[in-house]
Amino acid sequence: MIPVRCFSCGKVISNYWDEYKRRVGDGEDAAAVLDDLGITRYCCRRMILSHVELVDVLSPYQ
Amino acid sequence: MEVDILELSDRSAKFVLSKVSTSFANGIRRAMIADVPTLAIEYVNLYDNTSVLYDEQLALRLSLIPIVTDAETYVPQAECDVCGGEGCPACEVSLTLSAEGPGTVYSRDLISSDPKIQPADPTIPIVELKKGQKLVLEAVAHMGYGRDSVKWQAGVACGYKNVPVINIQNCDACGHCAAECPKGIIRFEESGAKVSEEDILKCSLCRLCEQVCDIHAIKVDFDENAFVFTMESDGSYTARDLAINAANVIKGKAEEILSILDQF
Ligand code: SF4
Ligand code: SF4
Ligand SMILES: [Zn+2]
Ligand SMILES: [Zn+2]
Numbered sequence: 001m002i003p004v005r006c007f008s009c010g011k012v013i014s015n016y017w018d019e020y021k022r023r024v025g026d027g028e029d030a031a032a033v034l035d036d037l038g039i040t041r042y043c044c045r046r047m048i049l050s051h052v053e054l055v056d057v058l059s060p061y062q
Numbered sequence: 063m064e065v066d067i068l069e070l071s072d073r074s075a076k077f078v079l080s081k082v083s084t085s086f087a088n089g090i091r092r093a094m095i096a097d098v099p100t101l102a103i104e105y106v107n108l109y110d111n112t113s114v115l116y117d118e119q120l121a122l123r124l125s126l127i128p129i130v131t132d133a134e135t136y137v138p139q140a141e142c143d144v145c146g147g148e149g150c151p152a153c154e155v156s157l158t159l160s161a162e163g164p165g166t167v168y169s170r171d172l173i174s175s176d177p178k179i180q181p182a183d184p185t186i187p188i189v190e191l192k193k194g195q196k197l198v199l200e201a202v203a204h205m206g207y208g209r210d211s212v213k214w215q216a217g218v219a220c221g222y223k224n225v226p227v228i229n230i231q232n233c234d235a236c237g238h239c240a241a242e243c244p245k246g247i248i249r250f251e252e253s254g255a256k257v258s259e260e261d262i263l264k265c266s267l268c269r270l271c272e273q274v275c276d277i278h279a280i281k282v283d284f285d286e287n288a289f290v291f292t293m294e295s296d297g298s299y300t301a302r303d304l305a306i307n308a309a310n311v312i313k314g315k316a317e318e319i320l321s322i323l324d325q326f
C-alpha cells in the first residue's frame with residue numbers, strides 16, 4: 001500500500017494515488033499529473049513516482 | 063509586528079512577517095510544527111484482521127491519518143483534569159471501522175463517535191481487501207503534541223527565509239547576472255539590471271549574480287527583521303487557524319514565565 005504521508009515533509013499523499021494511477025494508466029504524462037494534483041515538492045513526488053503496489057503479490061500467501 | 067498575506071488557502075499560506083526578530087519567527091515556526099495539539103489515533107483494538115497488513119502496520123497507517131480537530135472541545139490527554147491522563151470523553155474520541163472484501167478501505171469508512179471529528183481527507187486508502195478478507199476494529203484518537211510524534215504534527219513544510227534586498231549601483235549593463243540567476247528574476251533594461259518589487263521575494267539569496275558581476279555592481283543582502291513565511295497544514299486545522307493557534311501557544315508560554323517569575 002502507498003505510504004499515507006510523505007516520509008520527508010509529512011504531507012498526506014496517499015489520497016492522490018488512485019487518481020494518479022488512473023490518469024497515468026490512461027496515457028497522461030506523470031509530471032503533468034503531479035503538477036495538476038498540487039504535489040510540488042520533490043520529496044512528495046518521489047513517494048508517488050517510486051511506489052510499487054505489492055498487495056496483489058502478497059495476498060495469495062496468507 | 064506586521065503581517066502581509068501573499069497567498070492564503072484552506073491548507074496553505076504564504077505571508078511576509080516583518081518587524082520581528084529571528085527568534086520570534088523561529089518560535090512561530092516551531093510552535094506550528096511541535097506545539098499545536100491535534101487529534102490522532104493512538105491505540106487500536108483489533109477484533110478481526112485477515113488483510114495483507116500486520117496489525118502494527120495497520121495501526122501505523124491509521125495513526126497517520128489527519129483528523130479535523132476541535133481544540134475547544136478536546137484537551138491534550140496528558141493535561142486532562144477530568145481523568146488525569148487515563149482517557150475520557152474530554153480528551154479522546156473513538157472511531158470504528160468494519161469492512162469486508164473485495165474492495166479498498168478508505169479513511170471515510172471510519173465511523174466517528176463525535177460527528178464533528180472526521181478524517182481530514184476522505185480518500186486515504188488504509189488497506190486493500192481481497193475477497194473474503196475482513197477488518198473490524200475500534201481506534202481511539204487522542205489530543206497530543208507534534209514534539210511527541212509526527213502523527214500529532216499539524217504544520218507541514220513550515221519554513222521561512224529573510225526578505226531579500228538587492229542593490230544595483232554603477233551597473234554597466236553587461237547582462238551576466240540576468241543570465242546567471244536561476245530564478246530568472248533579474249530583468250535587463252537599457253539603464254542596467256533591475257529586479258521588480260514582487261519578483262524580489264522569489265530570490266533564493268544564492269548570490270550567483272554577485273559572483274558573475276566583474277565590477278561588483280550588484281549586492282545581495284537581506285532584511286534581518288523581515289521573513290517570507292510558507293506553511294501548510296495537514297488538514298487538522300485550516301492554515302489560518304494553525305498560525306493563530308501557534309501564536310496563542312507562544313503567548314501562553316510567555317504568560318507562564320511571567321507568572322513563575324511573579325512567585326519570586
Ligand atoms: S541571489 Fe540568486 S536568486 Fe537572488 S537575484 Fe541573485 S542570482 Fe537571482
Ligand atoms: S553583472 Fe553586474 S554589471 Fe553586469 S548587468 Fe549585472 S549588475 Fe550590471
Ligand atoms: Zn514531501
Ligand atoms: Zn481525559
